[in-house]
Amino acid sequence: MSRQQVPRKGQKPDKHIIDPLQWVEQHGDYLYRYALRLVRKPDAAEDLVQETLLVAWRGRDQFAGLAQERSWLTAILKRKVIDWLRKRIRERNRLKFEDTDTFTDDLFSKSGKWKKSPKRWKQDAPETENEREEFWETIHACSEQMPLKLRDAFVLWHLEDQSSEEVCEKLKVKPTHLWVLLHRARFRMWQCLSKKWYGLEPS
Amino acid sequence: MFVSCRRAAQMISRELDEPLRRGERFALGVHRFLCTDCRRFSTQLGEVEESWRSFVRDDADDTGEAMPVEVKARIEAHVREATQGGDSTGNSR
Numbered sequence: 001m002s003r004q005q006v007p008r009k010g011q012k013p014d015k016h017i018i019d020p021l022q023w024v025e026q027h028g029d030y031l032y033r034y035a036l037r038l039v040r041k042p043d044a045a046e047d048l049v050q051e052t053l054l055v056a057w058r059g060r061d062q063f064a065g066l067a068q069e070r071s072w073l074t075a076i077l078k079r080k081v082i083d084w085l086r087k088r089i090r091e092r093n094r095l096k097f098e099d100t101d102t103f104t105d106d107l108f109s110k111s112g113k114w115k116k117s118p119k120r121w122k123q124d125a126p127e128t129e130n131e132r133e134e135f136w137e138t139i140h141a142c143s144e145q146m147p148l149k150l151r152d153a154f155v156l157w158h159l160e161d162q163s164s165e166e167v168c169e170k171l172k173v174k175p176t177h178l179w180v181l182l183h184r185a186r187f188r189m190w191q192c193l194s195k196k197w198y199g200l201e202p203s
Numbered sequence: 204m205f206v207s208c209r210r211a212a213q214m215i216s217r218e219l220d221e222p223l224r225r226g227e228r229f230a231l232g233v234h235r236f237l238c239t240d241c242r243r244f245s246t247q248l249g250e251v252e253e254s255w256r257s258f259v260r261d262d263a264d265d266t267g268e269a270m271p272v273e274v275k276a277r278i279e280a281h282v283r284e285a286t287q288g289g290d291s292t293g294n295s296r
Contacts, residue, residue, distance in 0.1 A: 020282045024275065032270035038259065042274075049270075050278050057286050105209070112207025118244040125250065139258045157220070158259045164221060183216040190244075190251045198247075 020057045027070050031077055037140070038081050038155055048084060052077045078159055085156050089149070089171060101147075104187045121198035135197060142192035150185035157182060206230045211241045219252050 031052060035045035055076050056063070063072055109115050126135040143151050153171075157178070160167055168175050194200060206214070211234045214227055223231065235242050269275075 020286050021279060024279050024282060028275055028278065029269040032274065033268065042271075046270075046274050046278065050281055053278070053282050054285055057282070104212075108207070108209040108212075112209040114208050114240050114244075117240045118247060120243065121247065125254065135254070136258060139255055143255075154255065155259050158256050179213075179217050179220065182220060183213055186216050186219075186248060186252060186255075187212075189255055190248055193251055193254075194247070 018057075018060050018063070020053055023053055023056070023069070023073065027073055030070065031073060034074065035077060035081060038159070039084060040144070044084065048077060048080045052080055055080070082156065082159050085152050085159075086170060089152055089156070101184060104184055107187070119194070119200040121194065122200065123198045138193065138197045139189070142189055142196065145192060146185060146188045150181055150188065153178065153181040154185040206234050208234075208238065208241055211235065211238070212244060215241065215245045215248055219249065 028049065031049045032045055035048045036042065039045055039048065052073060056073055059076075063069075107115055126132045156171070157167060164175055164178060168178055171178070173181075211231055214223060214231045215235075217223065218231070222228075235245055270278075
């Protein structure tokens with residue numbers, strides 16, 4: 001934001017040349033992958049990256065090389081993704097409560113005990129770069145399997161740096177409802193990762 | 204102060220999002236102390252949460268696939284069109 005760093009209009013931008021095509025070259029793949037990871041729709045990811053670059057271009061005076069170019073672009077992309085997810089949720093009213101989802105309840109007996117005790121995990125969390133890559137793939141696969149609204153609720157909840165009240169208000173749901181959605185999402189992820197990644201000890 | 208495993212599991216999940224009320228915290232603490240199943244579940248769920256959260260929040264790795272060529276071409280074309288014309292900083296490579 002400081003004057004020295006921003007080329008004024010009409011001046012030659014000698015110190016900090018901003019070139020949006022260079023952004024595509026250097027950060028395009030990265031931004032696209034991230035967008036795709038969160039929204040899971042290639043066409044939407046493309047639009048989001050494109051919009052991000054244009055927003056960044058229009059706001060280039062604010063940038064002034066103070067942060068890493070990539071983190072600046074990623075921050076803009078996150079905002080865009082949040083808006084996009086919220087819109088998807090609102091349009092389809094997909095956070096509407098359905099009590100037909102018995103996935104979590106089915107794990108417990110009538111008296112509220114575990115039907116099958118949670119088993120010990122065989123594997124550790126990923127350590128090497130390769131393992132990490134594989135682990136992300138597994139999380140990806142697991143999140144693909146669950147109902148979209150559960151995944152969206154989880155993603156949105158963790159992308160927004162806001163209180164539960166604010167998130168609930170924006171999504172027009174009650175907090176108790178949000179907890180249930182998050183709870184259901186987590187249970188599914190837990191069960192899926194236990195099977196597909198961690199591996200279970202035979203009882 | 205007795206809670207079922209079902210109820211304890213709900214609290215274990217909610218605990219990840221917000222502080223529990225004192226009574227709940229106490230009830231959960233007692234339950235977890237006494238119940239191996241829920242103790243294990245609690246640790247595992249915490250780990251799952253941590254991983255999934257960083258999957259969502261952390262920026263993408265540099266190692267994955269590149270965007271498809273045609274996508275890149277479209278984005279480039281669009282960006283070029285939108286940013287060229289009249290502005291001195293719009294000099295392309």
